[in-house]
Amino acid sequence: MLEFDTSVDELAVIKVIGVGGGGNNAVNRMIEHGVQGVDFIAVNTDAQALNLSKAEVRLQIGAKLTRGLGAGANPEVGKKAAEESREQLEEVLRGADMVFVTAGMGGGTGTGAAPVIAQIARELGALTVGVVTRPFTFEGRKRQTQAIGGIGSMKESVDTLIVIPNDKLLQIVDKSTPMLEAFREADNVLRQGVQGISDLIATPGLINLDFADVKTIMSNKGSALMGIGIATGENRASEAAKKAISSPLLESSIDGAKGVLMNITGGSNLSLFEVQEAADIVASASDEEVNMIFGSVINENLKDEIIVTVIATGFSEEALQQQRSTPKPSLNINRQSAPQQQAPIREQRQEMPMQQEQPRQNQQNYAQDDMLEVPAFLRNRKNRG
Known part of the structure; x- marks a missing residue:
């Protein structure tokens, strides 16, 4: 006889923290898809973008450093912003059994701040899983190089790091897919990566897993696909x-x-x-x-x-x-x-207001509102936090 015992699952506190543009957008996707049993946190250096987030907890980091204007596609600024706001980050992460840190690598806030945030979560005793994207090749060498550094820092800060190669998405979408839809695809895969794991613990089903099951597979396991x-x-x-x-x-x-x-x-x-x-x-x-x-x-x-x-x-x-x-x-x-x-x-794409896509068209303007940090968020949502 099958028994459905979810008592352990109900005790597991799962927090999903989206960092920077891509991470904030992934959080919005999860909220729209009705992901259950997790607490959502949006973190950004860009105050205006953060105000548009749908997360119940929104935290602006590095207010003194950036004055709420974003990290200017500079990972070092993102890192210092997270370090400046360490106490606030500890407060929102405290009490979690499992923390997902999701971000797009290559820009400023996600690349620089996500490893610091992951380290804080792990120091607090949470099983910490990073879910990040590697940028498309066409986004440029600078962004690729910054992503490599960010991914390396994430590996040192999490239990398990899932890296999603955006270039591989081009193999599963139609060749006529517009560039903006390719970015939306990347954002949605971030959502799927987190939801695919969290649902097993937090959503009732035919076969449920408890937190210990997931911890066995993901604790101190390094790289994952x-x-x-x-x-x-x-x-x-x-x-x-x-x-x-x-x-x-x-x-x-x-x-x-x-x-x-x-x-x-x-x-x-x-x-x-x-x-x-x-x-x-x-x-x-x-x-x-x-x-x-x-x-x-x-x-x-x-x-x-x-x-x-x-x-x-x-x-x-x-x-x-x-x-x-x-x-x-x-x-x-x-x-x-x-x-x-x-x-x-x-x-889902049909719901996206196209006026929010315009900043992506001027990719060379790296400093303006941290465009490269929040490519996904500006493209996909009214929120770019």
């Missing part, structure tokens, strides 16, 4: 699982991972057979010695869709670098169906 698969129809469970483990976002094969966390989300018609089918496919692609846990979440809004999210942890840096330079073997799935992964995302 994420794959997402979405499918409908008769074989939706197996197709979604295959897409997840062959996702371009997953830069290397999951058989090099020491731990795998899997989320299978579906509507009210999701069956235990489908959950088992998807889990078997992911398990068969993993190393025999891998520590794999999975859970299943019910989302009434999905109807016929199944979403499989795979978080693979514990990669060695050597293995990641080697596999990134080696093409991944493709699974026997229909690649033409990949664009359907974006269906729920495209529905």
